[in-house]
Amino acid sequence: MSRKITDIRAREIVDCRGWPTVQADVYVDGVLAGRADVPAGRSTGLHEAFVLTDGDPKRYRGLGVRKAVANVEGEIRDALVGLDVSEQRKIDQTMVELDGTPNKKRLGANAILGVSLAVARAGAATAGMPLYRYLNPFGHVLPVPLMNFLNGGKLTANELEIQEFIIMPVGADSYAHALQMTTEINEQLRELVITKYGILATNTGDEGGFATPMKGIWEPFEFLQKATELAGYRVGFGEDVVYALDCASSHWHDKATGLYTLDGKSYERDGLIDLYKQVAAKYPLASIEDPLDEEDFEGFVKVTRELPQTQIVGDDLFVTNVERLRLGVGRGAANAMLFKVNQIGTLSQAFESAEFAYRHGYGVQVSERSGETEDGLISDLVVALNSGQIKTGMPIRGERTAKHNRLLQIEGELGATAQYAGHAFRRPR
Known part of the structure; x- marks a missing residue:
């Protein structure tokens, strides 16, 4: 059977915010064989690969992606037609070399990634x-979902600086059970929010968490604790539920003064680390993403050392880039990386970063972006990586449920060989 790429097409589609993004199609032997959508972030790191937009203010406020689409159907198509579709790394490297810039600025990471995934x-x-079996025939671990119950930061319109307050159902016995647990807790949280703030406070942010008028760091945890208990689940290490944060702290850090402003108070780095330690002393804080500014490798070393029970995840710090990760590993900054394929722009480079993380004892947390489509591809990626943890939003809208439902399908396909990561999410067995 022929495996030669015979055509590549692309189009401009919209993500869950109504913003344009790229969808790419790859044809093999004249037949459409693969299609993929490119996600987009609102809360982005300085070192992410470049998203090429049109810049025409009269159309989508400059956010159109027709230039990226044209690059797919022009230079990229011309370079890849005739190549064997199974040679993923060769194809990805061909596109990287064709672009010729360090951050994929010429052709656009959104153009290159769409083709790479397709x-x-x-x-x-x-x-x-x-897909998960094609990428890794030994993929069998179903991840613990990091469920974003309360949204803040750039992902919603409220006064919470911290971007995500998260529940992890580590005590579930399957992915299906994990979804059941979190939905039951979320319904209790909804009633608590309505009682205190009214029905309008149950509007949601980009990733499905409630966009409430809560402030600071303590009040959200009080609500999560009460909702979990009302749902009949136990909170604690070794119990049903643990907590996590995505702080996205670069967005509330003043680079000029070096201060972090949280709930009207200013913190130096050490003061903020002390605050995290206070939270971890009261609640089972299993994971913190981006607790400090994206350039503060020294601070990440310190917070990793001072919170030994807590996974410290580098998102903006590492941007799924093996060179940034190499800097962190060499210093002992963080002990896990966030895996976002669009941060680096090809599947091969993203997998290279994950493999480097594993070799050095770092965890890998696969993640969505706030601007998602109904493409459930990252669900296959997390199983292929056996990473044990995924951030893909609350199961309340199609672009989020697509990922959860795909994981349910995979769990069914794997049958008795499937293993839910549970308490071992940092190092799945």
């Missing part, structure tokens, strides 16, 4: 396999 899907289709 090629992987096409390779799986021609091999007659689901």
Whole structure:
């Protein structure tokens, strides 16, 4: 059977915010074999790969992606037609070299990534396999979902500086059970929010968490604790539920003064670390993403050392870039990386970063972006990586439920060989 790429097409579609993004199609032997959508972030790191937009203020306020689409159907298509679709790394490297810039600025990471992901899907289709099995025949771990119950920061319109207050159902016995637990807790949280703030406070942010008028760091945890208990679940290490944060602290850090402003109070780095320690002393804080500014490797070393029970995840710090990760590993900054394929722009480079993390004892937390589509591809990626943890939003809208439902499908396909990561999410067995 032929495995040669015969055509590549692309189009401008919209994500869950109504913003334009790229969808790419890869044809093998004249037949559409793979299609993929490119997600986009609102809360982005300085070192992420470049998203090419049109810049025309009369159309989508300059956010159109017709230039990226044209690059897919022009230079990228011309360079890849005739290549074997199974040679993922060669194809990705061809596109990186064709672009010729350090951050994919010329062709656009959104153009390159759409093709990279569609090629992987096409390779799986021609091999007659689901994507997770095509990428790793030993993939079998179903991840613990990090459920974003309360939204803040750039992902919603409220006064919470911290971007995500998260519940992790580590005590579930399957992914299906994890979804049940979190939905039951969320319904209790909804009633608590209505009682105190009214029905309008149950509007949601970009990733499905409630966009309430809560402030600071303590009040959200009080609500999570009460909702979990009302749902009948135990909170604590070794129990049903633990907590996590995505602080996205670069967005409330003043680079000129070096101060962090949280709930009207200013903190130096050490003071903020002390605050996290106080939270961890009261609540089972299993994971913190981006607790400090994205350039503060020294601070990440300190917070990793001073919170030994808590996973410290680098998102803006590492941006799924193996060179940034190498800097962190060399210093002992953080002990896990966030895995976002669009931060680096090709599937091969993203997997290279994950493999480097694993080799050095770092965890890998696969993540959505706030601007998602109905494409559930990252669900296949998290199982292929056996990473044990995924951030993909609350299961309340189609762009989020697509990921959860895909994981339920995979759990069913794996049957008795499936393993829910549970308490071992940092180092799945």
